[in-house]
Amino acid sequence: MTAVNTLSAGGKTPWHVWLVGVVAVLFNAIGVFDFTMSMAQGEAYMASAGMTPDQIGHYREMPAWMTLVWAIGVFGAFGASVLVLLRRKLAFGVFAVSLAAFLVSLAYTYLLTDGGKVMGQQMAITSAVIAALLAFFTWYAWAMGKRGVLR
Numbered sequence: 274m275t276a277v278n279t280l281s282a283g284g285k286t287p288w289h290v291w292l293v294g295v296v297a298v299l300f301n302a303i304g305v306f307d308f309t310m311s312m313a314q315g316e317a318y319m320a321s322a323g324m325t326p327d328q329i330g331h332y333r334e335m336p337a338w339m340t341l342v343w344a345i346g347v348f349g350a351f352g353a354s355v356l357v358l359l360r361r362k363l364a365f366g367v368f369a370v371s372l373a374a375f376l377v378s379l380a381y382t383y384l385l386t387d388g389g390k391v392m393g394q395q396m397a398i399t400s401a402v403i404a405a406l407l408a409f410f411t412w413y414a415w416a417m418g419k420r421g422v423l424r
Contacts, residue, residue, distance in 0.1 A: 290422060294357040297353075300354075301347065301351040301353075304346070304350060304403075307322075308348075312340075328391055328396075339381055342374045343374070346371050349367050349371030350371040352367055353414065357410075357417070360424060361423055364417075364423055368410050368411040371407060371411075372407045375403065
């Protein structure tokens with residue numbers, strides 16, 4: 274029996290699924306927390322997080338459709354992370370939608386507005402790390418789906 278057949282027949286889950294899944298849940302929980310606090314406490318939360326008045330202004334001026342894109346990105350990534358832990362193949366599609374939403378938010382920030390200038394180099398670095406991790410999680414869910422680990 275091949276490894277794929279063993280896994281798809283209810284074999285033992287590889288250790289790395291738990292490692293990647295837990296790291297993904299914890300990392301993406303930060304995004305959910307940030308979004309929730311930004312919506313609930315607004316400027317007070319953003320200021321407490323160290324944002325400048327110009328950065329807060331950039332978020333306040335964000336159109337409603339961007340708030341929706343932001344929500345899809347963070348809640349999608351968190352949900353996909355949970356789906357990895359549940360060994361569900363759907364994790365790939367949900368991560369892909371989340372990654373697409375994040376890329377739309379980057380396009381808005383860096384191409385459609387002066388957000389890149391306002392947010393500064395630290396946010397650019399943070400955005401690059403988030404994009405890389407989302408791309409990795411998306412690839413990982415795809416690869417585990419192909420191997421039959423996610424079903």
